[in-house]
Amino acid sequence: MLNGEKLISRPLRWGMVGGGRTGQVGYKHRTGALRDGTYQLVCGAFDLDAARGRDFGVSLGLEAGRCYADYKELIAKETAREDGVEAVTIATPNFSHYEITKACLDAGLHVICEKPLFFTVAECEEIEKLAEKEGLIVGVTYGYTGHPLVHQMAAMVAKGTLGEIRIVDLQYTHGFNASDDAGAPEAVKWRTNPLTAGPTFVLGDIGTHLYYLSEIVLPHLKVEKLLCDRKAFIPSRAPLEDHATVLMHYDNGARGRLWVSSVNAGNMGSQRCRFVGSKASVEWSDSHPDQLLYDVQGEPNRILHHGMPYLEEEGLAIDRMGALHTEGLGDSWSNIYLWIAQAIDAKKRGDEAFLKGHHYPGIKAGTEGVRWLENCVRSADAGSAWVEFK
Numbered sequence: 001m002l003n004g005e006k007l008i009s010r011p012l013r014w015g016m017v018g019g020g021r022t023g024q025v026g027y028k029h030r031t032g033a034l035r036d037g038t039y040q041l042v043c044g045a046f047d048l049d050a051a052r053g054r055d056f057g058v059s060l061g062l063e064a065g066r067c068y069a070d071y072k073e074l075i076a077k078e079t080a081r082e083d084g085v086e087a088v089t090i091a092t093p094n095f096s097h098y099e100i101t102k103a104c105l106d107a108g109l110h111v112i113c114e115k116p117l118f119f120t121v122a123e124c125e126e127i128e129k130l131a132e133k134e135g136l137i138v139g140v141t142y143g144y145t146g147h148p149l150v151h152q153m154a155a156m157v158a159k160g161t162l163g164e165i166r167i168v169d170l171q172y173t174h175g176f177n178a179s180d181d182a183g184a185p186e187a188v189k190w191r192t193n194p195l196t197a198g199p200t201f202v203l204g205d206i207g208t209h210l211y212y213l214s215e216i217v218l219p220h221l222k223v224e225k226l227l228c229d230r231k232a233f234i235p236s237r238a239p240l241e242d243h244a245t246v247l248m249h250y251d252n253g254a255r256g257r258l259w260v261s262s263v264n265a266g267n268m269g270s271q272r273c274r275f276v277g278s279k280a281s282v283e284w285s286d287s288h289p290d291q292l293l294y295d296v297q298g299e300p301n302r303i304l305h306h307g308m309p310y311l312e313e314e315g316l317a318i319d320r321m322g323a324l325h326t327e328g329l330g331d332s333w334s335n336i337y338l339w340i341a342q343a344i345d346a347k348k349r350g351d352e353a354f355l356k357g358h359h360y361p362g363i364k365a366g367t368e369g370v371r372w373l374e375n376c377v378r379s380a381d382a383g384s385a386w387v388e389f390k
């Protein structure tokens, strides 16, 4: 069980680009990072509107002189200080991730970046090489995969509790974009424009979360081929999609299907996954993240509860609240940030042995998400044809 201990040598001096007063995801980052004392927020370039960004930073308790107009000023001024920032979170719209990540790495700063990481696999591979050369960490905030029961599912699969995996059923949908975009907020406008969102809308926005979750639960399986059907029900969003279905064939013969949509009218947002094996199945949803359905063929269905001693060590070790109290999204983000802090700390100490055995969503996880997107788009553009996964 985690108890707020720092678990690293000393708190990391941390800054944010994006995630300002109007940003949707900024608070999740601060909740995740600041909870365990592993990060100390020292600076930010929080907003495209420099004055609003400065005002916001000051309201968080930062010195006004360390609330910068943009990331370039942040990097220049912070790297000139002895007590300058060491790790920077990038919580800006997708199109700027690559440029800001590269600038941070070039300046010797560790990066924690939002998903989808970049637009292309080529960009991911270039950044991976740069990070390797500079001895720096790039973490990716797949914020749902810090839930203890996600790791319980992974442990059950690894131990063979479910038998051979046959079916992978993934869904992340909501209905918040069921109407057209007239008068839509900025956060919707940039998401539906290929210049700012990249080659996909919902596949990248929510599908990559599911894909990474499935990689955690099924690290031994690889997608061999896939078929993607995508559609913009609101025509102005084309060529990007607000709805998609992906069928996947895995290298052990398993079959997968994934449904992502932002036009599931009336749906308040639900992420659901079911992993079906030859003996039993597990099913988890972020609507009830404390509970895991465990269905053994021929036996009464069970609900496993977070924090209970009958769980595997992998699920118990990262529980924060204990079985009596609810565990939620903030706890999951705290775990993600803690794992990334441990990776940065180990990198600073040159402890490659620790890094080898340490789980955290890093550059490879970000790259695989972008690779999956490229394959989905290739299939969709070929008329929803089956394509070999490359």
Ligand SMILES: NC(=O)c1ccc[n+]([C@@H]2O[C@H](COP(=O)([O-])OP(=O)(O)OC[C@H]3O[C@@H](n4cnc5c(N)ncnc54)[C@H](O)[C@@H]3O)[C@@H](O)[C@H]2O)c1
Pocket (backbone or CB within 6 Å): 017, 018, 019, 020, 021, 022, 023, 024, 025, 026, 045, 046, 047, 048, 049, 070, 071, 091, 092, 093, 094, 096, 114, 115, 116, 141, 142, 143, 144, 186, 187, 205
């Ligand atoms: N991991 C998750 O669960 C999750 C959830 C939501 C969003 N996201 C990702 O987070 C990123 C941001 O999404 P959002 O929904 O918060 O967007 P948003 O439009 O709500 O907010 C973006 C914020 O970034 C600021 N900004 C934009 N460009 C900037 C720049 N160059 N420098 C400084 N600040 C800048 C804006 O002023 C705003 O505060 C996206 O990549 C998105 O995919 C991830």
